[in-house]
Amino acid sequence: MVIQIQNPAQLAAPSIRLPAIGSIPRQSILELSACISYLRKIYNPHVRGSSRIREPVLDESSVKLTSNISLSDDVEAADELRGDAYERAYSLRWLSALVAYLSCLENVPESTLDDATSLIALCAGPASAGILTRNFSFPATHLDLPPTIDVRLTDIPLDNHDFHSVGAQTWGGACVLAEAIAEDPQSFGFVQSRRALRVLELGAGTGLVGIATGKVVQALGMLDARIxxxxxxxSVLHNLVANVRSNFPQNNDTGVVFDCHRLDWQAFPREHAPAPPLDEPFDVILGADIVYEAAHATWIKGCLERLLSRKSSKLISTSSHIALSPTFHLVIPLRPTFDSESSTIETVFPTASEASSVPQLVIEGKDIIVCDAGSGVKGEVVRYAYYRIGWNFVQDL
Ligand SMILES: C[S@@+](CC[C@H](N)C(=O)[O-])C[C@H]1O[C@@H](n2cnc3c(N)ncnc32)[C@H](O)[C@@H]1O
Known part of the structure; x- marks a missing residue:
């Protein structure tokens, strides 16, 4: 039997889609690899819409903008299958038989065997409760950084009846922003000689952006940095704390202080005396996929007015690309169905050229980042807008 995975948007149960255990030896290695990829979609899926397309898209007519990156049918189906004890037990039996068979063969690619073995560990472990652990690896080119910035994160199950639980999972926008930080830390103001930098992440969810930033700042040896x-x-905060702890097991010895705090965008602007560390302004504020309701941009502006420092740092550097003015870096997906929500950003924040003579938060720059939607449908992409927002007037320190 040949397993056909022509439409990965329709995930069927492993017990239906996989060839019978007894017929494993009759499959080709290619077919067995396709089965492993199929199981990976259920037990260790990639964050969809996070693989950046670097070449310009030449034929716009071939591009299909997807409307919903993560809450699509196959994601929901994968969530359901992951929590299905019978399917997990079946997948475990199937994978164990596969590993036993492959181990007896010669010339089996090591990666195929490794993939099958690591899936066994996932199916036998926390995947059973719908919990997903992923390893992210972002290439870094800066000489003082390791070749990759690696983050290990746990997503907890989304409660489909509670829209507030969206932060239980990692979204594509967080991958895009974390990748940009690892690739060019200087353009975010992460410069080795900078001291006592304060970084804030809003709507951190599973914490990917803040944790990747912590690893960059730590590797650069930036002293007294606080994230x-x-x-x-x-429940999102609870999982965030666990993810931060597992990535920074010895928080105190690293030079980086990493805290997790409750901050409600709607309530914060009206708080009289916020408790530390939210009582002092930040040099860099980060946000990924945090504008998806009409009011969000206005609430976030209220937070920035209190939390984004109005003072630029006085760092002497030869590079002209270092952003030392306090900046809010925001990445949001341009979902066609959320059009009015994302356009509120440009209604709430004027561009630098439209700004008046009073101090104001303005859009200093905007780029569009295009990613493969990861849906398996050719030409389907997700576009993200990356905004840089700062004060039109900053005081020099
Ligand atoms: C779509 S998720 C994005 C999470 C994460 N930044 C990522 O990209 O993976 C939106 C996040 O905003 C948080 N959020 C929603 N409303 C909020 C509010 N009023 N105050 C603070 N955080 C909020 C959610 O809990 C969630 O973690």
Whole structure:
């Protein structure tokens, strides 16, 4: 039997889609590899819409903008299958038989055997409860960084009846922003000689952006850096704390102080005396996929007015690309179905050229980043807008 995975948007149960265990020896290695990829879609899926397309898209007519990156049918089906004890037990039996068979063969690619073995560990472990652990690896080119910035994260199951639980999972925008930080830390103001830098992440969810930033700042040896990852939803915060702890097991010895705090964008602007560390402004504020309701941009502006420093740092450097003015870096997916929500950013924040003579938060730059939607449909892409927002007037320190 040949397993056909022509439409990965329709995930069927492994017990239906995989060839019978007894017929494993009759499959080609290519077919067995396709089965492993199929199981990976269920037990260790990539974050969809996070593979950046670097070459310009020449034929725009071949591009299909997808409307929904992660809450699509196959993602929901994968979530459901992951929590199905029968399917997990079946997949475990199937994978164990596969590994036993492959181990007896010669010339089996090592990666095929490794993939099958690591899936066994995932199916036998926390995947059973719908919990997903992923390893992210972002290439870094800066000489003082290791070749990759590696982050290990746990997503907890989304509660489909509670829209507030969206932060339980990692979204494509976080991958895009973390990748940009690892690729060019200087353009975010992460410069080795900078001291006592304060970084805040809003709506951190599983914490990918803040944790990747922590690893960059740590590898650069930036002294006295403080990173504060925030969210407002209890179970999301709980998972965020666990992810930060597992990535920074010896928080105190690294030179980087990493905290997690509750911060509700709607309530914060009206708080009289925020508790430390939210009582002092930040040099860099980060946000990925945090504008998806009409009010979000206005609430976030209220937070930035209190939390984004109005003072630029006085760092002497020969590079002209270093952003030392306090900046809010925001990446949002341009979902056609959320058009009015994402356009509120440009309504709420004027561009630098439209700004008046009073101090104001303005859009200093905007880029469009295009990623493969990861849906398996040719030409389907997700576009992200990357905004840089700062004060039109900053004081020199
Ligand atoms: C789509 S998720 C993005 C999470 C993460 N930044 C990522 O890209 O993976 C939106 C995040 O914003 C948080 N959020 C939503 N409303 C919020 C509010 N009023 N205050 C603070 N955080 C909020 C959610 O809990 C969630 O973690």
């Amino acid at each position: 504060v990852a925030t969210d407002f939803y209890e």
